[in-house]
Amino acid sequence: MDWQHISRHISEATGEPFAVARAESVGGGCINSAWRLRGEQGRDYFVKGNSADGLEMFAAEAEGLAEMAAAGAVRVPRPVCHGTAGGQAYLVMEWIDMGGGGAGARLGRELAAMHRATRDRFGWHRDNTIGATPQPNTWSDDWVAFWREHRLGFQLQLAARNGAPRAVVDKGERLQADLDAFFTDYRPVPSLLHGDLWGGNQGVARTGEPVIFDPAVYYGDREADLAMTELFGGFGRDFHAAYDEAWPRDPGYAVRKTLYNLYHILNHYNLFGGGYAGQAGTMLDRLLAELRG
Numbered sequence: 001m002d003w004q005h006i007s008r009h010i011s012e013a014t015g016e017p018f019a020v021a022r023a024e025s026v027g028g029g030c031i032n033s034a035w036r037l038r039g040e041q042g043r044d045y046f047v048k049g050n051s052a053d054g055l056e057m058f059a060a061e062a063e064g065l066a067e068m069a070a071a072g073a074v075r076v077p078r079p080v081c082h083g084t085a086g087g088q089a090y091l092v093m094e095w096i097d098m099g100g101g102g103a104g105a106r107l108g109r110e111l112a113a114m115h116r117a118t119r120d121r122f123g124w125h126r127d128n129t130i131g132a133t134p135q136p137n138t139w140s141d142d143w144v145a146f147w148r149e150h151r152l153g154f155q156l157q158l159a160a161r162n163g164a165p166r167a168v169v170d171k172g173e174r175l176q177a178d179l180d181a182f183f184t185d186y187r188p189v190p191s192l193l194h195g196d197l198w199g200g201n202q203g204v205a206r207t208g209e210p211v212i213f214d215p216a217v218y219y220g221d222r223e224a225d226l227a228m229t230e231l232f233g234g235f236g237r238d239f240h241a242a243y244d245e246a247w248p249r250d251p252g253y254a255v256r257k258t259l260y261n262l263y264h265i266l267n268h269y270n271l272f273g274g275g276y277a278g279q280a281g282t283m284l285d286r287l288l289a290e291l292r293g
């Protein structure tokens with residue numbers, strides 16, 4: 001990474017002089033390289049790096065972080081600047097000292113508050129990525145149509161191209177045709193969503209504040225965020241209880257969460273292949289059985 005270039009960019013963006021003392025590689029990311037950039041004056045930044053063609057992904061991530069920060073509900077790292085230098089794309093944000101704990105209930109309340117930031121349509125003003133997969137966010141007045149085309153349909157088409165079993169794709173297409181049945185007496189509002197809220201994208205600052213990061217922001221049904229918190233674990237009972245106290249879930253969530261998590265499992269198939277096709281098939285069977293029941 002061209003730390004001199006990045007340091008100059010930080011100075012320009014913040015209006016404060018910044019001189020790099022050293023860059024320490026930090027682990028944990030799935031897709032990007034990451035560093036703690038230590039400044040000589042004691043101010044640090046978190047920097048992600050990727051190949052130059054990752055710039056659009058970082059631009060979308062920076063805008064997503066800014067959108068969540070503007071809601072003023074959950075703490076997110078403030079984006080500082082992004083660009084390319086020396087053939088590599090970079091994204092700089094505020095460094096947050098993690099390592100606190102026991103913030104589940106507070107995160108539940110604060111996430112409910114973030115979901116109260118709404119728009120009059122579903123989608124977002126720009127596309128972004130979910131993992132490394134493109135995520136289209138074309139504005140739509142109709143949530144079911146949005147989910148059918150830009151979430152389920154998009155991943156199903158990718159899966160078909162990636163060689164998913166025909167039976168899985170067929171079931172997915174049947175589900176697409178009957179999607180309205182899951183929304184007969186439920187009208188979601190377009191809430192600001194993190195969009196990729198698995199356990200690895202949350203932390204607790206040393207100050208005790210919950211922090212969420214690495215988003216795939218759009219405006220959609222808040223149940224989609226909640227469903228993902230249940231997909232791979234990492235969010236406790238206190239989180240869910242506090243969320244429901246702040247903004248109770250509709251009873252139909254119990255069924256729709258499989259629909260929402262199917263998107264992420266199809267995406268995992270498209271990113272990693274293997275057993276995720278089988279898992280998607282099982283989820284589809286469950287959803288299609290709901291339609292028959």
Ligand code: ADP
Nearest residue numbers: 028029030031032046077093094095096213214
């Ligand atoms: P990736 O896009 O590669 O998945 P993440 O954004 O998830 O990377 O960040 C990787 C890890 O770095 C996280 O698991 C988290 O522990 C840590 N991290 C993320 N953002 C910050 C930050 N602003 N300050 C300090 N640590 C952070």
